[in-house]
Amino acid sequence: MNLQAAQNLIQDAGVFFSRSEDATGAGRSQINDSNWIVVDQTPGVGVPIGEGDAVLSVVKLDEPNNC
Template sequence: MNLQAAQNLIQDAGVFFSRSEDASGAGRMQVNDSNWIVVDQTPAVGMPIEEGDAVLSVVKLSEPNNC
């Protein structure tokens, strides 16, 4: 799922602050969220979260990923 869709789901659950990080380790900023795909997340799917708990690891759509 792209980063924007993931953030929308988190907000639909009532949490309005999540974070994203470049999974490549290059530290790139996610300027256009729809151009990034989520490849991992913390905490795991189904775990309860509060503001700022969700961290989405992402790569650009055109990059190799295991999803």
């Protein structure tokens, strides 16, 4: 799922602040959220979250990933 869609789902659940990070470790900023895909998340699926708890690890669409 792309980063924008994941953020939309989080917001639909009532949480309006989530974070994203470059899963490659290069520290790149996610300027255009639809150009990034989520490859991991903290906390895991089904764990209740509050504002700022969700951290989405992402890579660019054209980069190799395990998803």
